[in-house]
Amino acid sequence: MRRTTIKDVAKAAGVSITTVSHALSGGSDVKQETRERIEKLAAQMNYMPSFSGRNLKNARTGVIGLYSRYIRGFYGVLADAMCDACQQAGFELDVILAESGDMVMSSILSKRVDGAIILHSGFGDRHTEVLRETELPAVFLDREFSAGRISSVLFDSYKTGCQAADYLCGLGHREFMFIKGQDTYDGVERRRGFYQRLRERGIDLPSERELEGAFDRTTAQRSMERFIASGAPMPTGIFAANDDSAIGCILALTAAGYRVPEDVSILGCDNIELGQWYTPSLTTMKTGISTMGRLAAQETIALINGEHPGRITKTESTIVERGSCAGAPLSEAAAPVG
Amino acid sequence: MRRTTIKDVAKAAGVSITTVSHALSGGSDVKQETRERIEKLAAQMNYMPSFSGRNLKNARTGVIGLYSRYIRGFYGVLADAMCDACQQAGFELDVILAESGDMVMSSILSKRVDGAIILHSGFGDRHTEVLRETELPAVFLDREFSAGRISSVLFDSYKTGCQAADYLCGLGHREFMFIKGQDTYDGVERRRGFYQRLRERGIDLPSERELEGAFDRTTAQRSMERFIASGAPMPTGIFAANDDSAIGCILALTAAGYRVPEDVSILGCDNIELGQWYTPSLTTMKTGISTMGRLAAQETIALINGEHPGRITKTESTIVERGSCAGAPLSEAAAPVG
DNA sequence: CTGAAAGCGCTTACAG
DNA sequence: CTGAAAGCGCTTACAG
Numbered sequence: 001m002r003r004t005t006i007k008d009v010a011k012a013a014g015v016s017i018t019t020v021s022h023a024l025s026g027g028s029d030v031k032q033e034t035r036e037r038i039e040k041l042a043a044q045m046n047y048m049p050s051f052s053g054r055n056l057k058n059a060r061t062g063v064i065g066l067y068s069r070y071i072r073g074f075y076g077v078l079a080d081a082m083c084d085a086c087q088q089a090g091f092e093l094d095v096i097l098a099e100s101g102d103m104v105m106s107s108i109l110s111k112r113v114d115g116a117i118i119l120h121s122g123f124g125d126r127h128t129e130v131l132r133e134t135e136l137p138a139v140f141l142d143r144e145f146s147a148g149r150i151s152s153v154l155f156d157s158y159k160t161g162c163q164a165a166d167y168l169c170g171l172g173h174r175e176f177m178f179i180k181g182q183d184t185y186d187g188v189e190r191r192r193g194f195y196q197r198l199r200e201r202g203i204d205l206p207s208e209r210e211l212e213g214a215f216d217r218t219t220a221q222r223s224m225e226r227f228i229a230s231g232a233p234m235p236t237g238i239f240a241a242n243d244d245s246a247i248g249c250i251l252a253l254t255a256a257g258y259r260v261p262e263d264v265s266i267l268g269c270d271n272i273e274l275g276q277w278y279t280p281s282l283t284t285m286k287t288g289i290s291t292m293g294r295l296a297a298q299e300t301i302a303l304i305n306g307e308h309p310g311r312i313t314k315t316e317s318t319i320v321e322r323g324s325c326a327g328a329p330l331s332e333a334a335a336p337v338g
Numbered sequence: 339m340r341r342t343t344i345k346d347v348a349k350a351a352g353v354s355i356t357t358v359s360h361a362l363s364g365g366s367d368v369k370q371e372t373r374e375r376i377e378k379l380a381a382q383m384n385y386m387p388s389f390s391g392r393n394l395k396n397a398r399t400g401v402i403g404l405y406s407r408y409i410r411g412f413y414g415v416l417a418d419a420m421c422d423a424c425q426q427a428g429f430e431l432d433v434i435l436a437e438s439g440d441m442v443m444s445s446i447l448s449k450r451v452d453g454a455i456i457l458h459s460g461f462g463d464r465h466t467e468v469l470r471e472t473e474l475p476a477v478f479l480d481r482e483f484s485a486g487r488i489s490s491v492l493f494d495s496y497k498t499g500c501q502a503a504d505y506l507c508g509l510g511h512r513e514f515m516f517i518k519g520q521d522t523y524d525g526v527e528r529r530r531g532f533y534q535r536l537r538e539r540g541i542d543l544p545s546e547r548e549l550e551g552a553f554d555r556t557t558a559q560r561s562m563e564r565f566i567a568s569g570a571p572m573p574t575g576i577f578a579a580n581d582d583s584a585i586g587c588i589l590a591l592t593a594a595g596y597r598v599p600e601d602v603s604i605l606g607c608d609n610i611e612l613g614q615w616y617t618p619s620l621t622t623m624k625t626g627i628s629t630m631g632r633l634a635a636q637e638t639i640a641l642i643n644g645e646h647p648g649r650i651t652k653t654e655s656t657i658v659e660r661g662s663c664a665g666a667p668l669s670e671a672a673a674p675v676g
Numbered sequence: 677c678t679g680a681a682a683g684c685g686c687t688t689a690c691a692g
Numbered sequence: 693c694t695g696a697a698a699g700c701g702c703t704t705a706c707a708g
Contacts, residue, residue, distance in 0.1 A: 003397075003449060003472075003701095004447075005700090005701060005702085006701065006702065007701080015678075015679085016678070016679045016680075017679090017701085017702080017703095018678070018679050018680075018681095018703085018704085019677085019678055019679070021702070021703060021704085022677090022678085022703095022704095025703080029677060029678095030677065030678080031677055031678085034677080034678085046447055046468050046471060046472065047447070048444055048447030048448045049448065049701080049702065049703095050394075050448060050449050050700090050701050050702070051390070051393075051448040051449060051450040052389070052390035052391075052393040052394045052449065052450075052700085052701075052702085053390075053394060053684095053700075053701030053702035053703090054448075054701075054702055054703075055389075055390040055684090055702085056388075056390045056391060056394060056683090056684045056685060056686085056700095056701075056702065056703090057683080057684050057701090057702055057703045057704075058684090058702085058703075059341075059684080070414075070418050071409055071414045071417045071418055071421075071433060072414035072415050072417070072418045073414060075414065076408075076409045076410035076411060076413065076414035077410050079409045079410070079433075079435070080408050080409055080410045080435075083409075083435040087437060092434065092435070092436075092441075092445075093435050094432045094433065094434055094435075095409060095417070095432065095433035095434075095435070096430065096432055096433075097417070097418075097421040097430075097431050097432075097433070098430075099425060103430075106386055107430075109342075109384055109385070109386030110386045110387060110388060110389040110392075111341060111388050111389060111390065111685095112389040112390075130384050133384060134341075134384065247615075273612070274611070274612055274615060277585075277612060277615065277616060278615060279617055341685095343684090343685060343686085344685065344686065345685080353694075353695085354694070354695045354696075355685085355686080355687095355695090356687085356688085356694070356695050356696075356697095357693085357694055357695070359686070359687060359688085360687095360693090360694085363687080367693060367694095368693070368694080369693055369694085372693080372694085387685080387686065387687095388684090388685050388686070390684085390685075390686085391684075391685030391686035391687090391700095392685075392686055392687075393686085393700090394684095394685075394686065394687090394699090394700045394701060394702085395685090395686055395687045395688075395699080395700050396686085396687075396700085397700080449701095
């Protein structure tokens with residue numbers, strides 16, 4: 001690969017590299033004529049300062065890194081929102097796909113980014129401790145942690161769980177079921193809020209009515225099929241830890257002859273696009289992924305600028321009422337048709 | 339931010355920076371005992387060679403850059419597949435979100451990546467010319483171009499268009515419609531193949547039966563509504579430039595009383611996830627996004643390794659038969675029910 | 677307004 | 693087996 005350096009430009013312009021640097025950075029005084037000549041030459045020669053050369057002196061890269069294992073789906077929406085916020089502030093967003101927490105840490109320790117946004121299940125307490133020692137501005141999206149220059153930006157998933165309970169209770173339901181997600185921050189908190197609010201309302205959710213799930217369609221579907229096969233009475237209000245699980249549930253229920261929402265109401269969480277096209281369309285909790293992405297990027301930038309120390313920010317959810325929830329049926333428990 | 343450098347490690351270990359470098363890079367001979375002491379110290383001190391320091395000497399970054407404007411949806415699936423292929427070859431994939439072609443070019447000229455995968459509508463001929471001069475290994479995903487160290491990896495969208503025509507003709511259709519996409523490589527080529535194959539079969543597609551679309555649901559839906567309102571006879575076989583447009587069409591048609599696929603068959607393109615859940619489920623051309631991502635990453639790596647000069651690779655589509663296409667109805671033109 | 681020089685953190689011949 | 697020295701491409705006091 002051919003690389004044009006500042007030396008080449010200096011030689012072509014007949015000046016020192018110092019003058020080229022000055023002319024191009026625009027900072028210090030350079031004679032108008034000289035500056036123009038250099039700028040023209042630089043453009044002509046496709047000169048662009050080397051990232052590494054510049055960074056070695058500056059200790060500032062101008063890039064914010066988003067560290068994750070995947071980038072499809074949820075992550076992509078998040079990243080697009082972050083990108084907008086970064087560009088507005090003059091930063092570039094790099095999505096750095098890392099297999100392990102160690103790889104995330106290595107990349108951070110190699111001083112490639114001015115700030116890091118971390119959403120990686122492989123990033124453990126050990127890494128967090130190192131991160132804190134480096135004093136690099138960083139934002140977590142999947143755990144509640146703050147210190148020095150480290151913040152967290154999260155969904156208020158506990159509250160979301162509470163809202164879910166309130167909504168279903170408001171429709172008159174008294175018999176509930178919860179479809180678990182994975183043991184991530186959001187999975188745990190949504191569950192905790194849902195149970196807590198039911199308890200406050202004097203409603204007990206027995207453990208056999210908590211079904212296994214993994215944030216995907218299939219696991220929830222299988223769990224529900226097993227529950228149906230067990231012959232246990234079907235509750236009328238179901239909260240699934242996310243939309244995919246809710247859809248898996250609906251699939252199993254309708255296959256067994258239950259009507260949604262007439263017999264059973266199902267409330268999802270996330271507001272994925274598919275939800276509005278599904279039949280029945282999915283009633284769900286809208287968590288606001290783009291908002292979170294924007295907030296996370298802005299928080300990272302604020303941390304880089306030293307505007308305030310690390311802190312925890314939470315964003316709230318709103319309900320999206322569609323076709324999968326209705327008032328509780330008159331009889332205590334739901335039964336399949338025919 | 340605190341930064342541990344090779345000097346700190348050298349001082350702590352009581353050796354020169356040369357020895358630290360040797361010990362950590364693993365290459366040259368260092369006494370076993372010394373190496374172990376240095377490795378232990380480096381780990382303890384959270385030392386990791388600076389990306390910039392190392393890169394300045396090496397002229398090799400170990401990173402492959404994916405340059406695009408967005409990362410959600412389609413792009414995310416692509417990036418995840420690329421990431422797998424990159425990691426297998428010891429490269430890191432960075433997704434660099436750039437607003438403009440100039441930004442892509444600047445990033446490339448700043449020598450931050452060993453190879454670039456480019457999927458950016460803002461990257462024009464002017465940029466391509468500069469790219470060629472830099473001799474940086476690069477792969478385009480959205481144009482047919484090859485030279486020196488530049489390859490293209492593409493969907494064979496012309497052939498996809500041909501297959502679409504063959505499939506609908508095979509079902510007995512003779513009256514067609516095409517829903518346009520945008521003027522991207524794939525949009526243009528899908529159209530070209532579809533028309534060409536119809537022509538070969540002696541079928542003419544009059545211009546009033548080419549409807550405007552923009553690869554999204556809404557534009558296609560509006561176009562179809564206008565067509566219906568015009569009172570022109572409805573063809574029985576429709577090929578939409580992508581799945582979103584196909585869904586827009588179905589929305590407009592069913593709202594007007596047409597039955598899909600009994601009255602009108604609709605064939606999409608892309609095989610998006612939604613297609614299988616939609617009612618009717620969408621018959622579509624599966625283009626293989628993950629395959630393309632993997633191929634693109636492998637091609638970039640081959641170019642970096644100098645295995646062969648730039649070239650053009652195309653991947654083919656396969657039909658996914660579902661519920662939106664059926665045999666042509668007996669009457670010449672479709673009519674809405676009731 | 678311009679330039680010589682130091683130095684950022686590393687690697688790599690080269691000498692010992 | 694170990695280290696002094698040069699140099700990668702830049703920026704930034706500093707001198708003139």
